[in-house]
Amino acid sequence: MQLFHLYQPTVKELPIVANIPHSGLFVPEDIAAQFTSEHLNSLPHSDWHLDKLYDFLPSLGITVLQATHNRYVVDLNRQVKEPLFGSFWSSVILGNTAFNQDIYQCKPSQKQIEERIEKYYLPYHHQLKSLLQQKIAEFGKVYLLDLHSFRGLINDDVCLGNVNNQTCSEKLISTVDKCFSSQGLEVVRNKKFIGGYITRHYGEMPDVESLQVEVRYHVYLQENQIDKPEPPSYEVTEFKTAKKKFNDIFEMMVSKLFID
Numbered sequence: 001m002q003l004f005h006l007y008q009p010t011v012k013e014l015p016i017v018a019n020i021p022h023s024g025l026f027v028p029e030d031i032a033a034q035f036t037s038e039h040l041n042s043l044p045h046s047d048w049h050l051d052k053l054y055d056f057l058p059s060l061g062i063t064v065l066q067a068t069h070n071r072y073v074v075d076l077n078r079q080v081k082e083p084l085f086g087s088f089w090s091s092v093i094l095g096n097t098a099f100n101q102d103i104y105q106c107k108p109s110q111k112q113i114e115e116r117i118e119k120y121y122l123p124y125h126h127q128l129k130s131l132l133q134q135k136i137a138e139f140g141k142v143y144l145l146d147l148h149s150f151r152g153l154i155n156d157d158v159c160l161g162n163v164n165n166q167t168c169s170e171k172l173i174s175t176v177d178k179c180f181s182s183q184g185l186e187v188v189r190n191k192k193f194i195g196g197y198i199t200r201h202y203g204e205m206p207d208v209e210s211l212q213v214e215v216r217y218h219v220y221l222q223e224n225q226i227d228k229p230e231p232p233s234y235e236v237t238e239f240k241t242a243k244k245k246f247n248d249i250f251e252m253m254v255s256k257l258f259i260d
Helices: 038-043 112-138 170-182 199-201 237-258
Strands: 004-005 015-021 063-067 142-150 158-161 188-189 208-216
Touching: 004 112, 063 112, 112 142, 112 188, 142 158, 142 199, 158 170, 170 188, 170 208, 170 237, 199 208
Parallel strands: 015 063, 015 142, 142 208, 158 188
Antiparallel strands: 004 063, 158 208
C-alpha cells in the first residue's frame, strides 16, 4: 500500500493544496496485530471518507494530498517530539483514543515507534513540503487547506482554525467562512480546533497561508451510524447531499479568491 495519493488538478492549476491526513483506513498487518480487536474494528476519530467527500477538488484546479494509512499507525498532524508514544492530543504515535480508551494489547517498542516515524511520517511530510515549494516557485504563494472532521467538543458545523490569526490572512479565513455559511452551515473560528501541527508548521513557511477546516461528522454522515463500533457508510443520502453542498462551497471559494 502506497503511503499517500496525490491528485493533480484536471483543469487550470491553482495555488491551493488540500491536505487530508486522517481519512486513511489502512493498517499494516504487523501494527494491526498489536491493536485490540475492538479498536481495529472501529478506528474511532478517523476523518471518515473525506477523500470521497472532497474528490471533486482536482476538477476545480486544487491539488490534493491524501494519506492512505490510518492515524493510529502514525499521526501526521502531530510534531515529532517526546514523548513519541502517548497522548491522543500530542504524541505522534497515539497510545489511546480521544476518550482515553485503550488501543493496544501489545504496545510498540521504542525501535518500532522510531521505524514507524521513518517509514510512514517523514515521507509524507517530505511530499507535502515539496508540493508547497512547487506552488510557491510557480505562483509566488500558496494556500494550504488542512481538511479534517470531528465529533464532540463543540456542536457547530464547521470550525476554521488559523492559530488565532497567525497562519493565514483575514481574506482567506473570511472567504472560507462566507462560503460555508452560504450553504446554511454554522461556522466558528478558532473554537477548540485552532489548528494542529500541519497548520502551525507549514503556516510558518514564507509565502504559505494555512487554514485548518474541521467539519462535524453530522454534517455529512448518518447520525445513527456515528456511535456504532464500525466505520460509518458514505453510501447514504446525508453524504450525497453534503458533497453537492461542498462542491458549491469550493466553487464559490475559488471564484472569490481568484476571479472576483
